[in-house]
Amino acid sequence: MDNAAFQDYFSKKEKLCYENDRISKTLTQELGVKVGLRDENGKGVLAGLTNISNIKAFKNVNGKKTPCRGQLTYRGYDVRDLITGSSGKKFAYEEATYLLLFGELPTEAELMSFCEILGEKRTMPSNFTRDVIMKAPNHDIMNSMTRSVLTLASYDEEAANLDIDNVLRQCMQLMSIFPMLAVYGYHAYNHYDNDESMYIHRPDPALSIAENFLRMLRPDMNYTELEARVLDVALLLHAEHGGGNNSTFTTRVVTSSGSDTYSAIAAALCSLKGSRHGGANIMVMHMMKDIKAHVRDYEDIEEVSAYLSKILDGEAFDHMGLIYGMGHAVYSLSDPREEIFKGFVEALAAEKDMAKEMALYNNIETAATKLIADKRKIFKGVSPNVDFYSGFVYQMLGIPEELYTPLFAVARIAGWSAHRIEELVSANKIIRPAYKSLTSERRYLDREER
Numbered sequence: 001m002d003n004a005a006f007q008d009y010f011s012k013k014e015k016l017c018y019e020n021d022r023i024s025k026t027l028t029q030e031l032g033v034k035v036g037l038r039d040e041n042g043k044g045v046l047a048g049l050t051n052i053s054n055i056k057a058f059k060n061v062n063g064k065k066t067p068c069r070g071q072l073t074y075r076g077y078d079v080r081d082l083i084t085g086s087s088g089k090k091f092a093y094e095e096a097t098y099l100l101l102f103g104e105l106p107t108e109a110e111l112m113s114f115c116e117i118l119g120e121k122r123t124m125p126s127n128f129t130r131d132v133i134m135k136a137p138n139h140d141i142m143n144s145m146t147r148s149v150l151t152l153a154s155y156d157e158e159a160a161n162l163d164i165d166n167v168l169r170q171c172m173q174l175m176s177i178f179p180m181l182a183v184y185g186y187h188a189y190n191h192y193d194n195d196e197s198m199y200i201h202r203p204d205p206a207l208s209i210a211e212n213f214l215r216m217l218r219p220d221m222n223y224t225e226l227e228a229r230v231l232d233v234a235l236l237l238h239a240e241h242g243g244g245n246n247s248t249f250t251t252r253v254v255t256s257s258g259s260d261t262y263s264a265i266a267a268a269l270c271s272l273k274g275s276r277h278g279g280a281n282i283m284v285m286h287m288m289k290d291i292k293a294h295v296r297d298y299e300d301i302e303e304v305s306a307y308l309s310k311i312l313d314g315e316a317f318d319h320m321g322l323i324y325g326m327g328h329a330v331y332s333l334s335d336p337r338e339e340i341f342k343g344f345v346e347a348l349a350a351e352k353d354m355a356k357e358m359a360l361y362n363n364i365e366t367a368a369t370k371l372i373a374d375k376r377k378i379f380k381g382v383s384p385n386v387d388f389y390s391g392f393v394y395q396m397l398g399i400p401e402e403l404y405t406p407l408f409a410v411a412r413i414a415g416w417s418a419h420r421i422e423e424l425v426s427a428n429k430i431i432r433p434a435y436k437s438l439t440s441e442r443r444y445l446d447r448e449e450r
Contacts, residue, residue, distance in 0.1 A: 067332030093235040119205030121176040137188040142273035144185035153262035171417035182406035240415030247271040281391035298360035305367035325388030337386035
C-alpha cells in the first residue's frame, strides 16, 4: 500500500473504534463507576495506605466537609517548614529527598553523607552519552530519558534484584543521573535538530542537583545564588504529591507486579509526560503567549479579565474553555505549593527585570479565580496551582520548554522511589482494580457468513 492507502485504511478503522469503544457517561453514573478512580466531587477511591505524604484540602466543621487552605506534608512535615527551615542553605531538595526515602530528617552529617553519595553516583557507563543519548536525539526529551533508563538496566547485573538495599542503590543512582539524562538529551537534540552548539559539561559532585542542572545546561556554566535557590525550591515542591497522582500510582502498579526498578521508573516517566499531568505548565506558557498577543496593557485588570472571559467561553486561545494553571484535582481554596512558590517567583522576576510580566500573572490570578467562580459550578473553590508559575520561573531561568517536563521528572523521582520502596516493603499484592464488562455473548460466524 502507498501512504494514501494506509491513511485511508486507518481513517475507516477509526470509525469502528468510536462505534465500539465509546461508553456512555450516564452508564458510569447508573452503575456507580468512579471514572478516573474519583467520584463526581473529585474525591479519590481509597486504593492504599502510605506514610510518605499527605494532601489536605478540606476540614471537618460541625460534621460538614468544608474546603480549607491547602496543605502538603512530607512524612508529616509541612513543606512550608521544609523550605523556611532551609532558608539560606543549599540542598533543600536533597534534605527533602532523604526525608521521603528514610522517613526522618537527616542530621547535618547524615545529609552531607547522603549528598556525597549522590555526587559520587553522578556518573554513567562508559560511552553511554555517545552511544545511547546522542545516537538517536529526540525533541521529546521524556522519550529520550525513558529509553536511557531502560538501557541502563542492561548495565546492572542486579537489575532484577528486589532486595530493598539494592532497590535503594538503583533509585539513588537514577536520582543522581536524571539531570544528566535530561540536559544531555536536550543538548543532543538542540545540536542535531536545531544545528546549535552542543555542550556536555561534567557535573560537579560537590554541587546540589539544582546547581548542577543549571551548570550543565548553560554554555558558561554560571548561575546566581538566587537562581539556584529558586530551582532548588521548585524541585522540592515537585518532589512528591501523594500516592494517587498518575505517575506515582503507575510506579506502584508496576512495582506491585514484581517488576524491576528501571521498568517502574520508565513507566512513571511515560505517565508524567502526558499533557494532563507533567505537561500542564507547557499549556500555561502557550496560553500566556496568546494572552500577551491580545492584551496591550498587562496592568489593566479589566482588559485582562475581558480576554480571559473569552478564553473561558471557548472563544479564544485553544477554544477548550480552560484557563490553564487554575484549579486542581485535589486542592480547594489554595495550592500550598503555589503559595510558597509565588514569593520566590516575585524575587526572581525583580532580579530579571520582569516586573511587567509579574503584574500580568498577578492580574490573571485575580481575574481568573473570580471569572471561574462566576461562570462555573465549582463546589470546592478555585485557585492557581503550582503549574501556573513554574513555567514562568523556568522561562526566567533560561530553561528551554523541551526541558519543563523532564525537570519535573528530575524532582519527582524522589517521590517515585519512596513509593516504590514502600510498595515493596508493605503491600506484597498485585494491584488489579475491577472493570465491569458491558458485552453480551455473541455467536461466532464463519467468515463466509459475515
